Amino acid sequence: MTPAPNLERLKIDRAALGARPRRRRRWLWLALALAAALALWLYLRPGATVVEVARVEPPTPGTGQVVLSAGGYIVAHHTINVNSKVTGRVAWVGVERGDQVRQGQVLVRLEDQEFRAQVVADQGAVAAAQAYLAELTHGSRPQEIAAAQANLQQAQATERNHRLALDRTQALFAKGIVPKSQLDADQAAYDASRQLAASLAQTLELTQVGTRPEEIARAQGALLQAQGNLQYARTLLDATVIRAPVGGTILERTAEKGELITAQFASAVETGGPQGSVVTLADLNDLQVELDISQNDFGRLHLHQPGIVTTDAFPDRRYQGELAEIAPEANRQKATVQVKVKIQNPDSRLRPDMNATVQFLADQAPNAPPPAGVLIPLAAIRDRAGAKYVLILANGRVAERPIQVTADRALGSIATGIAPGTEVIVKAPGELQPGQRVVAGTLP
DSSP states (O other): OOOOHHHHHTOOOHHHHHHHHHHHHHHHHHHHHHHHHHHHHHHHSOOOEEEEEEEOBOOOTTOOBEEEEEEEEEEESOEEEEOOSSOEEEEEEOOOTTOEEOTTOEEEEEOOHHHHHHHHHHHHHHHHHHHHHHHHHHOOOHHHHHHHHHHHHHHHHHHHHHHHHHHHHHHHHHTTOSOHHHHHHHHHHHHHHHHHHHHHHHHHHHHHHOSOHHHHHHHHHHHHHHHHHHHHHHHHHHHTEEEOSSOEEEEEEOOOTTOEEOSSOOOTTOSSSOBSOSEEEEOTTSEEEEEEEETTTGGGOOTTOEEEEEESSOTTOOEEEEEEEEOSSOBTTTTEEEEEEEESSOOTTOOTTOEEEEEEEOOOOTTOOOOSSEEEOGGGOEEETTEEEEEEEETTEEEEEEOEEEEEETTEEEEESSOTTOEEEEEOSSOOOTTOBEEEOOOO
């Protein structure tokens, strides 16, 4: 049976249906490729370079002129080697290098058994001396005085009896009744009893009066000596606990647990021997720069002269300084004079033995007008065959400007050629070219 013409129109063309999805997929892939290419171009196109800038301004009246620049080293004003007053073995160390300590803080403990034993022995000696002095000071007890009185009374009674017997014998001897031997015997008995009574009377008097002052003074001296020995022993015991004499920072730890610490001189080069110190500390808030100034330049300096201190480690940071010390004699071999500059505003970045440079400033006359030009940081000034120039930030791009330096200052150079308020480039990640796109920011 032949299909009707209208039914033929209702047939689905499957070939046409398969071609349309393929064309759509091709357009979709083409759009994705164009989007990826656009993103890659946006990512890789040249961008603005980040640079650090500084705005230049006219110098202020207090901007001093540099009269001399010299290099030296940072030193602690006072460095303390903490030693031990006694010889002993280290039992405990409570600090490490770099620790901050306060005055009186315990740093090291030594073994103290023998020192404690000596304190106990001296305490016993003091107690014995106190008891002996009390015995001499308080005198005889009432019972002793009563016994002495009884002995004296007995001796006096015996003396009286012997006196009566002697009187009778003398009367009988005068009448020739008793022989001479009897008289001599009674006389001897009486003399003996009289001497005994006199001796017991003196004993009673001494018992009542008490000890001689010289004996008491000697006992008092012995007590003072014992007390002094006890105090000295306690001082040695206290010295086994080594404390920080001042607050500061531990620069060096030279003792370890088990090592022998001596109170006597110890050589630093002897290996394995007793140590002479336990730690070295200093107050890092009190720092100076030690400089050797040539004798040819020494005449430019004077006490309390201001200066600017910079370090090799942090060249962008500046510290206020003041000439605080001048050596009383010169160094003949070096032809120099040593000076020390006090850093007035130190911070935690500074360390002893760091390299430092001091720019000494000239004294400023009162009400002196500032020089013409602007103060440009040293990091911004560039040199090309002796000609000075700076790179500035202008409308988002690098521009070059020649300058004429008229004077040097501690914070930079005074120059003409650019207007106040201009932003000069002081730091960049690489070489810059005029016209290069840049943006102001902070570099690491």
